[in-house]
Structure formats: C-alpha cells, structure tokens
Amino acid sequence: MSKQDKLGLSRRRVLASMGAIGVASAGAGLGTTAYFSDEESFTGNTLTAGELDLKVDWQQTYNGPIPGSDGEVGDHAVNAYPDTAMDDQSYGDGLQDLDGVHYSGAGETEPVFDAAEIPACCDCEDDEYYVTYGDESYCIEPLSGEESVEDFYDYSNFAAQNGDITRADTSVIFLYENTANGELSLVVVNDDQEANGGGVASYTLEGAPNGSGFTGTGDWQEQDDGPDPYSEWTADWAWQEGYTDGGALGPLNDEFAIRLSAAFNGAAAEQSRREDDGIVEEVMILSGGSGQDSDEIVLESGLDESENNEVGPVTIHSSCGIDSGSELDVPAVFQSENYPDQEHLVEFTDVKPGDSGEITFSLHLCDNPGYVWMTAANFSQNGGTLTEPEIDAILDQAGNDGPTTVDEVEDSGHLAEKVEVTVWYDEDCNNVYDEDEVNEQDEVVEEGEEAIFEGTLQELMENTFELENDEDEGMVQLGADCYPARAGFCIGFEWEVPTSVGNIIQGDEAHFDLGFYTEQCRHNDDPGNSTAENGTPTPTPTGTPTPE
Structure with missing residues (x-):
C-alpha cells in the first residue's frame, strides 16, 4: 500500500478540503477578501425657483391746456415709460422710446414698432444685440473686420473672400462691425457657390435709420434724410448655380431696431428671373466669430417649393430690458x-x-x-x-x-x-x-x-x-x-x-x-x-x- 493509500485521501479530496477550509476562514474573518462593488453618483444638484415678472410700460396723453402755450388746448403727451430722453439734467419729451427707438402711439412720428414690441424682458450684455423670432429670443454678437461694409460686401467677390460665412441652400443673417471706425451694418447672404442650383429670395427691412445705405447689386444706395426717421428697404434676388446673392444695410445708428421679413422659393418675387431649380431650405443667424467658428442660430428649416417659404418677422434691437415695480x-x-x-x-x-x-x-x-x-x-x-x-x-x-x-x-x-x-x-x-x-x-x-x-x-x-x-x-x-x-x-x-x-x-x-x-x-x-x-x-x- 502506498503512502497515499494509507492516508485515504486523493489529491482531488485534499484540494476540496483546503477549499472548504478557505471558505470557512473567509466567513469567520469578515473582510479578509473583497466583495464585488460599484458606485454611481450625481453631484452638484440644484433646484432654483423660476421667475414670473410682469413689466408694465405706458404712454399717457391729455386733451386739455398745453403747458407753456398761453392757453392753447390740444392733445399732447403727458408722460411715458420708458422715455430715455430723460437724464439728470433734463426731462423726457413724454413720448415712449427706448434709447432713441420710438414706440409711442402718440406724437407725430409713425413708429415701426408698437409698445407691445418693446424688448422689455431681455438681459443681453452691452456688446450684444437682442433678436426675437416667434416665441424665441437670442443675444447675438456681430462678426467683425477691419474693412468698411462696402469693401466687406463686395458684390462681385463676396463668396470668394467670405466662403466661411456662406452656407449651402441657406439664407444667412448677421451683423458686421467695422473695427476701424465702429460702424455697424446688417448683412444678408443667400446660398453658397458650391450648392446645387440657384434660388430666389425677397427681403423687406423696416426701421433702418434715415440716412443709411443699402447695397444688393454692387451699387451703394443712400437714403436722404427726411422728416421720417425710419426707412424701409426691399430687395428681390435671383441667382444661378455657382453664385450667391444678398446685400448689406448700414451704417446703423448706435441705437436701432430693425424688422426683417422674407419670402423664398415659390413665395419670392423674382420668379421670372429664376433659371435653376435650387431652393433655400434654411434661414439662420450667425453670432460672433468670423463665419466658420460663428454660432449658428437656425430660425427656420425645412423650407420647400410649395409651402413653408415665408419667414418673419425677425427683429434685431440694439437695446433691451426695462425696470419695473420697486426698480x-x-x-x-x-x-x-x-x-x-x-x-x-x-x-x-x-x-x-x-x-x-x-x-x-x-x-x-x-x-x-x-x-x-x-x-x-x-x-x-x-x-x-x-x-x-x-x-x-x-x-x-x-x-x-x-x-x-x-x-x-x-x-x-x-x-x-x-x-x-x-x-x-x-x-x-x-x-x-x-x-x-x-x-x-x-x-x-x-x-x-x-x-x-x-x-x-x-x-x-x-x-x-x-x-x-x-x-x-x-x-x-x-x-x-x-x-x-x-x-x-x-x-x-x-x-x-x-x-x-x-x-x-x-x-x-x-x-x-x-x-x-x-x-x-x-x-x-x-x-x-x-x-x-x-x-x-x-x-x-x-x-x-x-x-x-
């Protein structure tokens, strides 16, 4: 009989016994080995109460004796808010305006915007401009360069020198700032040279400061100063495949409000000049950067030939926000x-x-x-x-x-x-x-x-x-x-x-x-x-x- 036979244990039994002893030992020791584990965490949680802020502005008129008129009686302004002509040294004229942009239903000036359109609620920074479209609003920054807007928007060469700005089958809207003199302009560019097909587009720009200029054909047209402080420009564009089209409006005043309305494809005016079957599918605003790195704000997408081809109004305000209540x-x-x-x-x-x-x-x-x-x-x-x-x-x-x-x-x-x-x-x-x-x-x-x-x-x-x-x-x-x-x-x-x-x-x-x-x-x-x-x-x- 071998030594192994005397013990009566095979190798398999020995290993099994050692395993049993090991399990018993681990159970008694409580911690001599690690359990499987995992952890998921969500940090920095915050609940913030929302806001409900009602802001009220007004325009008041009185049909009675006009102060300082030696007894003349008539309808005249009493007070308004906002009336930003008011400062520490003088009083406002009693007509509703926000930093020079007129909103009042009273007075001799016919406003482009009415009081319901005062951008009362926004909180854009000083170097930003307030944009609204439908129920949405945005704060945007201008694109910038050292050229004048006339040189920047070179009708014959824009696409070649500003390829980072153009987008295929897209109408792009943005502000352009000439850093050399601080002048600001509004620019619209339709389509891209690489896009298939051309297109047609019609734009109406309301609220342009009187004295501003516009180019959409290569010739800079200036608006003569007149009794109405606001101008309206219209542009109808048709372009072939391999081309872009658009225009520039400027310079804008330090304080302005512009309304844009647009029609594309089957709703645009220049159907008779249309030579290709391309369409504008999207309308976007660019903010900051130089074009390629600009933020893209898509206002409308899915435009087509038969419907969904009118966009507006899009508004751009240089100033926004008013105080209320205890403020x-x-x-x-x-x-x-x-x-x-x-x-x-x-x-x-x-x-x-x-x-x-x-x-x-x-x-x-x-x-x-x-x-x-x-x-x-x-x-x-x-x-x-x-x-x-x-x-x-x-x-x-x-x-x-x-x-x-x-x-x-x-x-x-x-x-x-x-x-x-x-x-x-x-x-x-x-x-x-x-x-x-x-x-x-x-x-x-x-x-x-x-x-x-x-x-x-x-x-x-x-x-x-x-x-x-x-x-x-x-x-x-x-x-x-x-x-x-x-x-x-x-x-x-x-x-x-x-x-x-x-x-x-x-x-x-x-x-x-x-x-x-x-x-x-x-x-x-x-x-x-x-x-x-x-x-x-x-x-x-x-x-x-x-x-x-």
Missing part, C-alpha cells in the same frame, strides 16, 4: 418737459368739461406664462370747496327730494359719477379706441377693438370689474387663457368729462389706484383665488385727477 425711479418716471413736477401717473388739477385723457399700458410677461388681471383700489372722492355755481347746480339737481337751501348742501363730490371711462384691448397700441365701423344702415362693416369696460369712473371703482364671472372685487382677468412668456399686449384706459356736465363738478376731486396683477399658469387650477405669502400686491401706479 422704477418714482416720481421721476411720471415727469416730462410738460409736467416736470408730477408725482403720480395721473395728476391734473384744472380739468374742465370737454377734457379727456388716455393711457395705453403695454404689459410684458417675462420668463413664464401667466394669467393677468387689471386691478383698482383706494377709490375716494370729495367735493372740495363749494362755489356758488356748484351750489346752484346741486340745488337744481336735488329737486324736491334734496336740500333746498345753501346751508343744507353737503358736497361729497360728483366728479367720479360724471367722468366717462372706457377700458379696452388696444390691439395696435396707438392710444386710440377703435370702435366698430358701421354703414348708413347701422350694420357693422368693420369690427373695432374689444371693450373691457364702459361706464363712469365711479361705476368702474365701486363695481370694480365684476366681469367674466370674476368674484374677486378689485380685479378683472385680462383674457381667459394664459399669456405666453415675452408676449406683449396693450390695454387702453380713457377718461372724458362730457361738456354737458356743467357746474356740479366744480372743485371736486377723485382719487384712485390702477394696477396689474399676474399669477403663474402652471399647476394653477383656480387662478385669481390663490393666497400668496404677501397677499395680492398693492396696485401701482396711482392716479389722482383733481379738477378745480
């Missing part, structure tokens, strides 16, 4: 050349029968969609000092049911019950209520703007907007649905003292507040009835017409 410099924002001492939005001290006033508010919801209400509060009135004509008018109106002697007269004020008020959606933001147009048969041939309220100032305040099933006294919801973020709209508020009123309002005063309130739309099943931490905010601004 406003009160009372300075209520003051102007005509009314340098005004401390409230509405503040007239010599209102007479026949006078009227109007305010168009434009509202801008920043960051998120929201419900919006107009609010009214703090209404009061008093009779002021009784005059003899007013006493006689009160006695005549009272008849047998009222006072019969001067000693019995108590005047708590009649102004608010006599002032006629209209509140409406001012769709064109022009400070005018457009009523229905009717023919001789009293048939409506053209619908006007939608009225929110028509009545007296007292009815407006005491029955405060009990409309649209809104049970919250003091608020009326403006529109039943959410307003989208960054979409502006205008509300008109007009008051008038009829000429038929007579002496009964002499010396009377009316005081009231107007304001606007917004709530988020998301997760809001009962808009207007929620209770915020600080409650419904006090409406601002305030108004106090006080005739004498």
